[in-house]
Amino acid sequence: MIGQLIMSGIVAGSIYALVALAMSLTYKSSEVANFAQGEMGMFSTYVAFVMLATYQLPFWMAFIGSLLFAFLLGLFLHFAIIRRAKNPNVLNLLIITLGFQVFLYGLVGWKWGSEQRVLKIPISQTETVEFAGLTISQLNLATILVAILLMASIYILLRFTKLGLAIKATQQNQTAAKINGIPTKLIVAITFGISSVIGAVAGILMAPITTLDPNMMIEPMLKGFAAAVLGGFNNLAGVVAGAFILGIVENLFGFYVSTEFKSIVAFLIIVIVLYFKPSGLFGTHYTRKV
Amino acid sequence: MFYAMPNNVLLWNFRFFLKTFNLFALDKRISYFEDISLLKDNSVKRWSFLCLLLFGLVPFVLAEYQVFIANLVLVNVIIVLGLNVLIGNTGQISLGHGGFVAIGAYMTVILDEQWLPFLPSLILAGFVAALFGFILGIPALKLEGPYLAVATLGFGLAITTIIGRMPFFGGHMGIIPPPLKVLGMEMTSNTHFYYLCLSIALLMGVFARLLIRSKIGRAFSAIRDSDIAASSLGVNVVWYKTMSFAFSAFYAGVGGGIWAYVLGFISPGNFTPVLSILLLSMVVVGGSGSITGSILGATVITLLNLQGEKIQELPLIGPFFEWVSAHYMSISGLPNINFVFMGLTVILIILFEPLGLFGIWLRIKIYFKTWPF
Numbered sequence: 305m306i307g308q309l310i311m312s313g314i315v316a317g318s319i320y321a322l323v324a325l326a327m328s329l330t331y332k333s334s335e336v337a338n339f340a341q342g343e344m345g346m347f348s349t350y351v352a353f354v355m356l357a358t359y360q361l362p363f364w365m366a367f368i369g370s371l372l373f374a375f376l377l378g379l380f381l382h383f384a385i386i387r388r389a390k391n392p393n394v395l396n397l398l399i400i401t402l403g404f405q406v407f408l409y410g411l412v413g414w415k416w417g418s419e420q421r422v423l424k425i426p427i428s429q430t431e432t433v434e435f436a437g438l439t440i441s442q443l444n445l446a447t448i449l450v451a452i453l454l455m456a457s458i459y460i461l462l463r464f465t466k467l468g469l470a471i472k473a474t475q476q477n478q479t480a481a482k483i484n485g486i487p488t489k490l491i492v493a494i495t496f497g498i499s500s501v502i503g504a505v506a507g508i509l510m511a512p513i514t515t516l517d518p519n520m521m522i523e524p525m526l527k528g529f530a531a532a533v534l535g536g537f538n539n540l541a542g543v544v545a546g547a548f549i550l551g552i553v554e555n556l557f558g559f560y561v562s563t564e565f566k567s568i569v570a571f572l573i574i575v576i577v578l579y580f581k582p583s584g585l586f587g588t589h590y591t592r593k594v
Numbered sequence: 595m596f597y598a599m600p601n602n603v604l605l606w607n608f609r610f611f612l613k614t615f616n617l618f619a620l621d622k623r624i625s626y627f628e629d630i631s632l633l634k635d636n637s638v639k640r641w642s643f644l645c646l647l648l649f650g651l652v653p654f655v656l657a658e659y660q661v662f663i664a665n666l667v668l669v670n671v672i673i674v675l676g677l678n679v680l681i682g683n684t685g686q687i688s689l690g691h692g693g694f695v696a697i698g699a700y701m702t703v704i705l706d707e708q709w710l711p712f713l714p715s716l717i718l719a720g721f722v723a724a725l726f727g728f729i730l731g732i733p734a735l736k737l738e739g740p741y742l743a744v745a746t747l748g749f750g751l752a753i754t755t756i757i758g759r760m761p762f763f764g765g766h767m768g769i770i771p772p773p774l775k776v777l778g779m780e781m782t783s784n785t786h787f788y789y790l791c792l793s794i795a796l797l798m799g800v801f802a803r804l805l806i807r808s809k810i811g812r813a814f815s816a817i818r819d820s821d822i823a824a825s826s827l828g829v830n831v832v833w834y835k836t837m838s839f840a841f842s843a844f845y846a847g848v849g850g851g852i853w854a855y856v857l858g859f860i861s862p863g864n865f866t867p868v869l870s871i872l873l874l875s876m877v878v879v880g881g882s883g884s885i886t887g888s889i890l891g892a893t894v895i896t897l898l899n900l901q902g903e904k905i906q907e908l909p910l911i912g913p914f915f916e917w918v919s920a921h922y923m924s925i926s927g928l929p930n931i932n933f934v935f936m937g938l939t940v941i942l943i944i945l946f947e948p949l950g951l952f953g954i955w956l957r958i959k960i961y962f963k964t965w966p967f
Contacts, residue, residue, distance in 0.1 A: 337740040388945050394739060395687060396944050399878040402871055403940030410933025415923050418930070518930075526747065526867070533744040568755045571748025575733055578745050582736040 307438050309555050315444045317551025318451035321544045322506035323528025324535070325458065326499035328543045331532075332475040333495045336386060336397045340405040342525025344381070344500050345507030346518065347408050348374035350416055352508055353423050353516055363426050367508065371501050378500030382493040412518045420515040429512060447509045454505055455544060458498075462540075471495055527570060534574050536587020546585060649792055653785040661784040663900055665856045668791035669849050670892040674876045675795075675802045675885065676845020681874070682883030683806060684838040685818030686734065689743050689870050690750030691846050696865035697723045697753060698847025699854040700763055703771045712776050720847040726753075727843025731836030750870050758862035768861025771854050787856055794852060798845060803885050805841070814838055818883075872899060879943050881952025890951040898939060902932025 323341060330338045352370035355361045361369070385400060386392075392400075429443040462468035473481040474491045482488045506528075507521055514520055527550065535546020550570050558566035577585060633639045653661050673695060680686050698719045705715030730749050734742055757763045774781040774790075781787060805811050813834045816824035825831045854860045872895060880891020906912040906928050919928050947953040 331740065337743065385941060385945070390945070390948050392948065395681065395878060395882070396948055398687075398743070399875055400941055400944050402875060403937045403944070405937070406933050407937025407941065410930045410935075410937060413930030414919070414928065414934060526751075529740070530744050530748065533741055537740055564759050565755065568748070568752045571744075571751055575745050575748050578737055578741055579733040582741060584741070 306556075309559050310552050311438050311440055312444070313552030313555035314548060315440075315447055315551070316555065317531075317548035318448050319506050319510055319524050320528045320531045320551055321547035322451055322454065322502050322509075323524055324532035324543045324547045325455065325540065326502040326506070327529055328532045328537055328540055329458075329495055329502070330499045331537055332540075333471065333492050334382075334386070334397075335394060336401060337529070337537075338381075338496075338499065339398065339401045339525070339529075340381065340408060341499065341503045342507075342521030342528070343405045343408040343412075344374065344377050345503035345505075345510075346521040347377065347412055348500070348504035349423065349507035349511050349516060349520070350412055352504075353416075353421060353511075356424055357421075363424075370508065371504055374500040374504035375497040378497035379493050381500070382496040386496075387489065387493075409518055416518075418518055420517045423508070423511040423516045425508075425512055427512075443512055447513075450505065450509060454502060458502070458540075461498075467491075467494070523567070530570055530574050533584055534577060536584030538588060539584075539586045542584065542586025549585075646796070650789075653788050658784055661788050662856070663897070665784060665787050665791050666853075666900065667893050667896045668788070668795045669853045669856055670873070670876060670896045671889050672791075672795050672798050672852070673846050673849035673873055674880065674888045674892040675798055676842035676849075677873055678877045678880070678882060678884070678888045679802060679806065679811075679814065679845075680838050680842035681877050682881075682887075683811060683814040683818060684835065686835065686838065687739075687742050687874075688746040688839075688842070689867065689874065690730070690746035690748070690753075691842070691873050692865040692867060692869035693750035693753035694723045694727060694843040694846035695850035695853065695869065696757055696862070697726055697843075698850030699860050699865075700757060700769070701847070702851030703769055703854050703860065704763075707772050712774060716848060716851040719851045720844045723847025723850070724840040724844040727840040727846075728836050730843075731839030734839060735832060735835055747867060747870070750865075750867060754862045754865045757865075764861070766862060768859055768863075770859050774855050781855075784856075787852075791852055791856070794848065798848065799885060799889075802845075806885075810834070810837070875940050879940055879950050881950030884952045886955060887950055887952030890955070894939070894951065895936070898936045899932065902935050903928065905931060905935060 323345075326341050326345075327338055330336055330341075348370045351373045352366045355366035355369050356363065381401075381404060385404060386397065389396060389400060425443075427443050427446045429441055432439045432441050433445055435445070460468075462472060470481070470486045470491050471494070473484070473486055474488045474495075478488050481491075503521075506524065510520060510524055528547065531547035531550040532543045533546075534550055535542035535544065537543070550573075553573060554566055554570050557569045561569075581587075633642055652664060656664065673691065677688065677691055680688055701719035701722050702712075702716050705718060706712050709715070710718065730746065733745055737745055758766055763769065774787075776790060779786075781790060806814070813824070813829045816827065816829050817831055817834055817838075821831050821835075853864075857864070876891040876895045877888065878891070879895055880889070881887025906916055915928060915931065919931075943950060947957075949956065
């Protein structure tokens with residue numbers, strides 16, 4: 305039983321991990337905690353839905369198309385909105401992303417209404433796979449696998465490619481990176497694009513589990529943000545670990561203690577953890593200038 | 595000379611107007627007391643009096659439903675006044691103010707129903723909210739940025755969930771406040787509520803302004819600018835930070851208490867994180883760290899949130915959007931258009947004026963002060 309619970313915790317955790325990873329990537333490069341992340345993923349999922357339902361495209365084309373759209377949306381957010389802010393401070397940037405979130409929410413509600421839709425994907429939700437004594441539906445298995453695949457590719461991107469090196473340099477010190485010939489603004493924009501793509505994957509994975517409606521990504525977004533903070537916002541591996549911890553603890557708590565308080569236990573844990581470790585479980589402690 | 599010969603009544607009247615109501619006169623402060631006074635000079639005093647008179651006349655002009663909206667605006671003004679002290683003056687961030695509003699609302703209703711008259715229960719509820727603010731302030735001492743945002747967000751969610759599960763608070767069904775009686779007077783219509791809200795908002799506004807002008811307010815600003823520098827100057831950072839949380843929670847509690855009566859019904863669904871986010875955007879859109887900004891921000895965002903769908907009734911713009919909607923977006927009118935406009939307004943205001951609506955007002959003022967240059 306406990307194995308089964310941990311398994312479903314991992315499934316929830318992998319969605320949180322994707323959102324958390326996306327938020328943490330943009331935060332590291334631009335100090336913006338992007339609250340529109342979830343809604344951007346939701347919008348991209350709707351784009352996939354339109355390609356599948358209205359234009360009858362095969363799934364892989366719709367998938368790639370929506371990821372492409374998500375990338376452009378991320379670039380748009382950075383180039384058209386965040387870059388345009390005059391001498392921004394952290395709070396103003398946060399409110400801008402909140403405004404963008406509300407805007408996207410309204411736009412999707414305007415275009416597609418708030419009724420619940422079904423995103424048809426070629427992976428079954430009812431057929432199960434036996435795995436080391438545990439039963440898991442194909443969809444959940446696919447969720448975990450896709451999440452792990454995506455995280456691995458982000459790792460490879462950051463560790464072994466020139467673009468990843470540029471992203472890391474920009475995150476560490478923008479001025480020094482610029483002096484060394486890195487087009488930092490473009491790199492930050494690309495980071496936003498990549499984050500948006502990760503969010504879109506989370507949305508597409510999320511849609512069959514719940515249903516496709518404008519409220520779909522609000523809770524995963526908050527949980528993902530919380531998970532990122534739990535793991536330490538500036539440590540990507542820590543963020544992913546925080547997300548899995550959150551998913552598993554939440555599921556165990558929901559089964560053994562109370563399902564009613566399942567959704568808030570995460571936040572209580574975080575408040576307690578932050579009280580003892582203000583920069584998260586695995587985050588490096590930040591030092592400030594006086 | 596011009597000043598010597600007012601040979602024209604119209605000109606004389608104009609001069610009288612300029613002298614008595616000139617908000618744009620250059621500052622000629624001569625003592626420290628003028629700097630810390632509640633109202634800067636006589637013209638400001640006269641303007642405040644005029645504004646108050648206008649606010650008092652509002653229920654005679656507006657329809658019943660519009661007065662209801664005005665009440666909601668005033669309630670939000672009260673809450674945002676406190677939140678602005680926390681965000682704009684102390685430099686902390688809170689995504690959990692909906693929780694304090696919920697505490698205030700439920701406490702007021704329950705106390706009023708069973709034990710106390712309305713005003714004492716409102717004040718007591720404010721203090722209970724302040725106590726919770728104090729408690730939240732303790733872990734918040736070490737946190738900043740996104741960490742603080744998540745901690746406060748979690749607090750707000752936890753409060754709403756706990757209230758929603760407890761039968762004592764009416765659970766998900768919510769509770770209905772008893773008929774309102776203030777100092778022996780029965781309050782039945784929205785107009786009565788309006789005067790109640792207005793007087794409480796006025797009191798709270800004056801109090802917030804006095805607080806900002808005092809030693810405490812200067813300690814808050816010092817913490818916002820640099821808490822390490824502040825503590826090295828002898829400001830007790832722990833005390834003032836938690837106090838700032840408690841102060842803003844008090845405002846949220848009082849605002850929540852009145853909100854319950856204005857709405858006539860409260861349930862946990864009223865106090866979601868969306869409320870906290872709305873309050874936060876009111877502060878930033880209005881202009882952080884300013885009382886005028888709080889009022890402007892609360893008004894604009896509340897109206898956009900509640901009346902945003904009225905956009906289709908405007909001339910020219912309304913038909914245009916309906917045309918766009920019918921051709922490209924949706925066949926069923928303009929659903930959710932208020933969210934689109936609210937998001938756009940928030941983004942545009944912050945992009946073009948980081949100080950918010952208060953910044954726009956400042957610019958107008960400076961333009962006229964130095965006119966014609």
